[in-house]
Amino acid sequence: MASFGAERSMEFSCIFLSLFVLFSFDQTRAQSVPAMYVFGDSIVDVGNNNHLPLSIIRADFPNNGIDYPGKKATGRFSNGKNAADFLAEKLGLSTAPPYLSQPNSVFVKGVSFASGGAGIFNVTNENLIKHTIPLPHQVGYFSTVRQGLEKELGSTAVQGHLAKSLFPIVIGSNDIINYFNSDSDASKKSSPQQYVALMVSTLKELLKGLYGLGGRKFLAIGLAPIGCAPKQRFRNITGECNKEVNYWSNKYNEGLKQMLNEVKAELKEFHYSYLDTYSVFVDFIESPSTYGFNETKAACCGLGRLRAKLPCTPVSQFCSKRSDHLFWDIYHPTEAAARIFIDIFVNGSGNYVSPMTLQQLIAI
Ligand SMILES: *[C@@H]1O[C@H](CO)[C@@H](O)[C@H](O)[C@H]1NC(C)=O
Ligand SMILES: *[C@@H]1O[C@H](CO)[C@@H](O)[C@H](O)[C@H]1NC(C)=O
Ligand SMILES: *[C@@H]1O[C@H](CO)[C@@H](O)[C@H](O)[C@H]1NC(C)=O
Ligand SMILES: *[C@@H]1O[C@H](CO)[C@@H](O)[C@H](O)[C@H]1NC(C)=O
Numbered sequence: 001m002a003s004f005g006a007e008r009s010m011e012f013s014c015i016f017l018s019l020f021v022l023f024s025f026d027q028t029r030a031q032s033v034p035a036m037y038v039f040g041d042s043i044v045d046v047g048n049n050n051h052l053p054l055s056i057i058r059a060d061f062p063n064n065g066i067d068y069p070g071k072k073a074t075g076r077f078s079n080g081k082n083a084a085d086f087l088a089e090k091l092g093l094s095t096a097p098p099y100l101s102q103p104n105s106v107f108v109k110g111v112s113f114a115s116g117g118a119g120i121f122n123v124t125n126e127n128l129i130k131h132t133i134p135l136p137h138q139v140g141y142f143s144t145v146r147q148g149l150e151k152e153l154g155s156t157a158v159q160g161h162l163a164k165s166l167f168p169i170v171i172g173s174n175d176i177i178n179y180f181n182s183d184s185d186a187s188k189k190s191s192p193q194q195y196v197a198l199m200v201s202t203l204k205e206l207l208k209g210l211y212g213l214g215g216r217k218f219l220a221i222g223l224a225p226i227g228c229a230p231k232q233r234f235r236n237i238t239g240e241c242n243k244e245v246n247y248w249s250n251k252y253n254e255g256l257k258q259m260l261n262e263v264k265a266e267l268k269e270f271h272y273s274y275l276d277t278y279s280v281f282v283d284f285i286e287s288p289s290t291y292g293f294n295e296t297k298a299a300c301c302g303l304g305r306l307r308a309k310l311p312c313t314p315v316s317q318f319c320s321k322r323s324d325h326l327f328w329d330i331y332h333p334t335e336a337a338a339r340i341f342i343d344i345f346v347n348g349s350g351n352y353v354s355p356m357t358l359q360q361l362i363a364i
Helices: 002-013 083-091 135-153 155-164 173-179 185-189 192-212 230-234 243-266 277-286 335-347 358-363
Strands: 036-040 110-112 166-170 217-221 271-275 295-299 325-327
Touching: 036 083, 036 135, 083 166, 083 335, 135 155, 135 192, 166 192, 173 185, 173 192, 173 243, 185 192, 192 243, 217 243, 217 358, 230 295, 243 271, 243 277, 271 358, 277 335, 325 335
Parallel strands: 036 110, 036 166, 166 217, 217 271, 295 325
Antiparallel strands: none
16 A cells, blocks of 8 residues: 555656757857746656655655666656756756745846646646645745845845746646546646646736736747656556547647737737657657657656556666656656757757747847
């Protein structure tokens, strides 16, 4: 029973690839981004959940981090660095620190509110043993951070600072995963159409809230085909992707794109790049060798079929060659996959990024 509990929790916690961002610029442009304020889930969590003592949704134990400098389990849901690290690197910034590690600091160079297991909804992954920083609370924390910045910089300068900063938003996977869990309350209460529409409308209000607090440049990261994560494949006898979960991930992305367009029309200084994570993942799965992957179905770290029966823990097996696996654990990409994602977004101007590239967003 113990292991069953652990398995379940990991699966809820997860998130998977909603993913990543990024782009390229020369150093001069990179220097024009003073800070990143990162919102999201485990794809970009760099250690916030280490500070949620009552939550089992965490990654601050091995084998996580085996490829991180010093083999350190930092709380990243990865064998090494994650998308937030690579994004920062490309911008010439240090990775934004986890907010909960130093909540009283003044974050002139940015901060991360991202929390493993977090959703757009307050109720996603919230119960006796699972806690996260849901997106609405992340926005609340940002409001506090903004007050600190205003004290430090003054009210005029803080506006200029935030207007040049980037706001990556990597969220939604956990809400979808939870809905499609067999015992989910949400699926008893609403149809998938209603649920996905509520995700989008709730996110819309939160984005408008961030705009009200001074955010102007947003990186909106679409969902990956979540039905192809090892945990979802494991549920199918032949290891196929879960088509229904993929269908609704894609529907959510369509709703997100339309919503972003609406917000843009409503708020004249709202700018964004939307990243089509779904297509990137489909490419990974359909042409693995192009990207140096040899294994796109099984997790690297875990136990059982597809290493997805039980999650990644200190006693799990892990693959010897992490760089040829798409997935590190039942839901999260490897460091290698995160790095390639960022590269693709950097290089692949029009293909995966709309309505403008990151360079264009930064140049505004
Ligand atoms: C989510 O939590 C925040 C902060 O506690 C609260 O202000 C907000 O009303 C909640 N949202 C919903 C939809 O319940
Ligand atoms: C496994 O996936 C295939 C392809 O989507 C589907 O036809 C089949 O019904 C699935 N089996 C189970 C047990 O879900
Ligand atoms: C992965 O590598 C093994 C051993 O080199 C090879 O037999 C297999 O075909 C490869 N699989 C893929 C999907 O490239
Ligand atoms: C992106 O561009 C860099 C530099 O031109 C190159 O080294 C890298 O292989 C490219 N990556 C992808 C995924 O196209």
